[in-house]
Amino acid sequence: MRSSNPVFSRRGFSRDNGYAVNAQQPQAGGPAVGTNPYATGNPYAEGATNPYATNPYAPQDAQLGAPQQARGNVMTIDDVVSRTAMTLGTVVLTAVLSWFLLPVDAANLGKSYGIAIGAALVAFVLAMVQSFKRKPAPALILGYAAFEGVFLGVISAAVSTYIADGVVIQAVLGTMAVFAGVLIAYKMGWIRVNRRFYGFVMAAAMGFMLLMVVNLLFAVFAGGDGLGFRSGGLGILFGVIGVILGACFLALDFKQVEDGVNYGAPREEAWLAAFGLTMTLVWIYLEMLRLLSILQGDD
Numbered sequence: 001m002r003s004s005n006p007v008f009s010r011r012g013f014s015r016d017n018g019y020a021v022n023a024q025q026p027q028a029g030g031p032a033v034g035t036n037p038y039a040t041g042n043p044y045a046e047g048a049t050n051p052y053a054t055n056p057y058a059p060q061d062a063q064l065g066a067p068q069q070a071r072g073n074v075m076t077i078d079d080v081v082s083r084t085a086m087t088l089g090t091v092v093l094t095a096v097l098s099w100f101l102l103p104v105d106a107a108n109l110g111k112s113y114g115i116a117i118g119a120a121l122v123a124f125v126l127a128m129v130q131s132f133k134r135k136p137a138p139a140l141i142l143g144y145a146a147f148e149g150v151f152l153g154v155i156s157a158a159v160s161t162y163i164a165d166g167v168v169i170q171a172v173l174g175t176m177a178v179f180a181g182v183l184i185a186y187k188m189g190w191i192r193v194n195r196r197f198y199g200f201v202m203a204a205a206m207g208f209m210l211l212m213v214v215n216l217l218f219a220v221f222a223g224g225d226g227l228g229f230r231s232g233g234l235g236i237l238f239g240v241i242g243v244i245l246g247a248c249f250l251a252l253d254f255k256q257v258e259d260g261v262n263y264g265a266p267r268e269e270a271w272l273a274a275f276g277l278t279m280t281l282v283w284i285y286l287e288m289l290r291l292l293s294i295l296q297g298d299d
Contacts, residue, residue, distance in 0.1 A: 086274070
């Protein structure tokens with residue numbers, strides 16, 4: 001099961017994790033037992049078979065030749081919820097601590113910003129290390145959450161202090177509203193996650209991030225706000241696009257969790273699901289914070 005987050009889209013939930021075993025003889029008129037549509041590159045291919053077919057986590061009578069596996073080792077919704085709560089709880093806790101322990105007044109703003117940028121870089125490195133690991137590492141995931149929280153705490157405090165007081169609460173509520181709205185729409189079947197949806201979201205995300213990188217380069221070398229994608233009318237437009245992309249990522253995340261639970265992913269994969277959901281929610285929060293700051297600030 002592939003992650004919807006761009007940094008993880010190169011791999012499945014974890015490679016060589018036993019979801020797909022060596023293919024047996026093909027059944028008449030159907031794909032070979034044990035074939036894995038995720039190995040071909042697109043987990044949302046139309047008509048794809050069970051991505052966990054003939055996996056060692058299914059009961060003995062569910063497949064030919066598969067060993068018996070205790071159901072306690074299979075991922076459940078409760079596992080995903082508990083791991084996600086731990087990961088998001090770590091983000092919130094370190095964000096609150098950094099808000100109070102790293103002041104953003106005139107005398108300490110530079111120092112606090114430096115710590116925040118350093119924490120963001122560490123979080124990025126930990127995320128990249130996790131993305132190349134074969135299996136989820138809870139220590140890496142919680143470490144990412146802790147350093148990401150430090151960055152979010154300082155940035156949120158600065159925005160609340162210098163741009164728009166009270167905007168942080170609004171951004172949090174907005175993020176929660178997006179999460180609830182996408183979850184309801186997904187469960188009601190209003191959002192259909194398939195190959196076309198997956199391809200559109202990935203293409204849009206790559207284009208969005210490319211524009212943001214170009215804007216950052218212009219801002220660094222030419223000064224000002226670069227191409228203006230982060231302020232004014234264009235900033236509002238790209239803020240809305242960023243929130244919409246985050247909502248699309250949530251739909252992909254929900255699809256992956258649903259597939260993992262239905263097809264018997266191992267319990268440890270709940271950590272990767274929590275990781276993906278946390279990254280998506282952080283994305284939505286940052287875009288929401290920026291959008292609301294532009295709307296309420298002087299820009």
